[in-house]
Amino acid sequence: MNDIYKAILAFFLVMTVAGCAREVDFYPVVLTISVVDGDGNDLLDSESPLFVGDRLSLEFRNRIYVLAMPDTKTYMPDFKGLQLICKDGLRMLSFGELDGESDYDDDFILNLPDGSTRTIHYDRRVNYSLLLVKDKWTLDGDRTECPVTVEWD
Helix, strand or coil: CCHHHHHHHHHHHHHHHHHHHCCCCCCCEEEEEEEECCCCCECCCCCCCCCCHHHCEEEECCEEEEEECCCCCCCCCCCCCEEEEEECCEEEEEEEEECCCCCEEEEEEEECCCCCEEEEEEEEEEECCCCEEEEEEEECCEEECCCEEEECC
């Protein structure tokens, strides 16, 4: 075996051994959802008569989460369930944090006040060897981005 092949083999062996010793910390996953009507009105503004946040729920892995209204004194260090947050001046639902180093192929079912549902699907694949994460969000089968915007009248 010539020297170049020996060098390449040595490089891959070193990378394999070194790869086992490294620690990777992936960011946690948080799903954020805005809910607006057909006119673009914010339906998560708790000061508005259009507010529907107290009548929404989210289903994830066969468990139903209701909105934990702001100003609660409940301490939840990591997983906070379903919350109402303000991000960049917009009110949104926030669900998480979920483990950032796990793979997901899960549905989040948003139950709306009229009994209808919207399905947000999350597909996440973590490649530890290449330190890559591939995320894909869909809303009722159509590709979307997070934060997900749900229109409801």
